[in-house]
Amino acid sequence: MNPSVDEEGDIQTSTNTGEVEKVISDLLRGTFVTAHQYAAGFRVELSREGRPPHPFIPMVVWLTLRSSWRVGSENEWQSMLSSAPWPTLDGEVNDPMRAYALAWLAGAEITDMSLTEGGELHLVTARGKDLVLSGTDEVFEVSWIVDSPQDVPNSEYWSVVCDNAGLVCARFPRRARRAPTRASFRST
16 A cells, blocks of 8 residues: 555555554654553553654553563573463463563663564664564454654644554654754754
8 A cells, every 4th residue: 555645735654564664663763661551451651851752752652462462582581481380271372471571671671673564563772672572363353553742842743543453554744754854954
């Protein structure tokens, strides 16, 4: 699908993996894990210090985790889960251990990221432990979401959604994707 523009010409959408990856990078690179919450699933809050790289980029971004995810390598994750003080009743990953893993990331900076064609999102942290989200899910319609709280300026312009089949779609402001011109550097 080629990028599309809304009627006013302000919002663009794209399912092109390279373009979506750039949007996610714009939103998440340089943010810090500042909080996480649980309500039938986890949401991680990421915040910026100082100025955002572009005026349209929100200072606070949410990452909603619906599909399976892990912190660290698969071996590290399984080792951490096996050290749970209480076994899970149904053999599934228990949410207290997931919360522990997210709490361990508190304050970690997102330094890099990658996105696969299948929607797997890999966030590299300055702590040396990465957050890896699956792009597919058999339970939820959506695997993961990157968006921003409604009370944050410019939140209405940004969202990235990965459906349960790994198809990723980004919504972003047309103006935020333009490179600055010489005229924008002139003083008034």
